[in-house]
Amino acid sequence: MYFWIRESWLLDHTIDEEPEIDEEIDFERGSLIQAQLPNPLVFETSYGSGDKPHHFFDYSTSIPVVSGLFADALRAVGIDNFELFPAVLRNPETGAEWGNYFAFNVLGLVDATDLESSRYSEIMAGNEDGEPALVSFDVLALKRDLLSGLEMFREPNGGCLVMSERAIRTVLASSPEEGFGIIAHEVVLT
Numbered sequence: 001m002y003f004w005i006r007e008s009w010l011l012d013h014t015i016d017e018e019p020e021i022d023e024e025i026d027f028e029r030g031s032l033i034q035a036q037l038p039n040p041l042v043f044e045t046s047y048g049s050g051d052k053p054h055h056f057f058d059y060s061t062s063i064p065v066v067s068g069l070f071a072d073a074l075r076a077v078g079i080d081n082f083e084l085f086p087a088v089l090r091n092p093e094t095g096a097e098w099g100n101y102f103a104f105n106v107l108g109l110v111d112a113t114d115l116e117s118s119r120y121s122e123i124m125a126g127n128e129d130g131e132p133a134l135v136s137f138d139v140l141a142l143k144r145d146l147l148s149g150l151e152m153f154r155e156p157n158g159g160c161l162v163m164s165e166r167a168i169r170t171v172l173a174s175s176p177e178e179g180f181g182i183i184a185h186e187v188v189l190t
Helices: 068-076 165-173
Strands: 002-007 015-017 041-045 065-067 082-090 097-106 119-124 134-139 152-154 161-164 182-186
Touching: 002 165, 065 068, 065 082, 068 082, 068 097, 068 165, 097 152, 161 165, 165 182
Parallel strands: 041 082
Antiparallel strands: 002 161, 002 182, 015 041, 065 097, 082 097, 119 134, 152 161
16 A cells, blocks of 8 residues: 655645755655755744644645654655755744754655546646656556555656555654644555
């Protein structure tokens, strides 16, 4: 069983502004980031003092942001196909800051998407050079025989972060009382 991981759209606060980085740097490509990035990457947020920010995967930023606790939970199940870049969440109005956050780059792009069995809206068509269409999924279907026991990867059409049941259960079990602000959609396997 696999799950497509998203940040919760039910939470009140978000990232209001992400750090400026070279537009060629893509955290959804599934490959190593070779460029120098600011250290730390500063993400402006609307959280207030005393709040515990959640994690950001897709709604508010093109750069996923997770806590050290989230990364430690992945490592606890043997997942290491990711890069972390030090980040700070900062409320520019109050000066409140949260450390132990990281820009999160998943290594591994797996084209196992079964578009015929998925439900989606096309955002941008693919091209003749083999670039897949960019889509927004309502239901994500993956071809079971192409997954071969993978624990975590991105799929190329929507940039969705996909995790195994074992991985997401471990992550959620390690979540603080407030949770990570994650919604896990079960993936259809064909």
